[in-house]
Amino acid sequence: MKVAARTDIGQNRDMNQDFIFVSENPVGNLPNLCVVADGMGGHNAGEYASQKTVEVMIAQLMRGGKESIKEQIRNAAYQANQTILDVAKSDQKMQGMGTTLVGVVCDGAKATVFNVGDSRMYIIRSNGISQVTEDHSLVQEMVNKGEITSADMKEHPRKNIITRAVGVQDELDVDFFDLELKEGNLLLLCSDGLSNMLKEEEIQQVVYNRKISIELRVEQLVQMANDNGGADNISVILVDPFA
Incomplete structure (x- = not known):
């Protein structure tokens, strides 16, 4: 397993x-863990x-336990909540704060994915890219109801x-998702500062460029998001489960 990650102010x-x-x-008890959280709130509340x-989730998970991976993550997220x-x-200054959460645990050819909010995880293959998570957002609900198309989401x-x-x-x-991984599959976790700035095809082209290291691929994604406006903070974690 090999991981590259970066967060940028935009x-x-x-x-x-x-x-x-x-x-x-x-x-x-978890074999590994990658997480992206995108905070919201005034002053430094989102941060x-x-x-x-x-931090609360990690502290809770470090205690271990006999529960399944999903139950341990669910309990840790509840403690953080x-x-x-x-x-x-x-603290009045902190009222209204909150955060998204997306993460993955890889165990051989299996991956457990979890999410709350609109931070995403994608699986990237040589022939395409698929969003694993479903956004918990107003525009996603509108898509589900047929009121707008997926293409309308970024501009809404x-x-x-x-x-x-x-x-x-x-x-x-x-929400939890179980993935069966195959050699060559890559996993990308990101905040909406990346997914709102780049098309999925652009992400796929950069991520599956085997000519450069995964660290450089992450740098390239962040740079492209900034070049396209960098409207929000940008966070990217790229996982090669079989490296």
């Missing part, structure tokens, strides 16, 4: 509210929410409204 933000975590080594969510809610209740004026996030409600519903 062109239009005063601070980076994204937070990324990468461990190719075990995290508690706090994304980092604190990941409660922590963010408690801080928001005790309400594209930034998410319908699910960590730290917003007492209940937290985490």
Whole structure:
């Protein structure tokens, strides 16, 4: 397994509210873990929410347990959710904060993917790219209802409204996806600062360029997102499960 990751402030933000975590080594009982969190909130609340969510999850996961990978992740996300809610209740400046969450655990030819919000995971093959996660967003709901097309999502004026996030409600519903991986498959986790700035075909072309290292591919994606406007913070994690 080989991983390359980068987070960048972009062109239009005063601070980076994204937070990324990468461990190719075990995290508690998990064989490895990669996470992207995209925070929201005024002052430095979004920055706090994304980092604190990941830190609380890691601390919880490090304790281990006999539960399945999914249950351990669900419990860790729940602990993080409660922590963010408690801080928001005790500090007026932090009210309204929250964060997206997308992550993956790779175990041989299997991968467990989880998400809350509109940060995404893609699987990239030699012949194409597929979004694994489904956005928890207003525009995704509109697509599901047939009110707009997928192509309309990036330009829609309400594209930034998410319908699910960590730290917003007492209940937290985490989506899980099971992947069967094949040699040559690559996994990409990202915040919407990347997915809103690049077409999926552009992402696929860069990610599957075997002539350059995965580190350079990540750098190239971030640069392209910035060249296209860099409207938001940009976070990218690229995983080669079989390297």
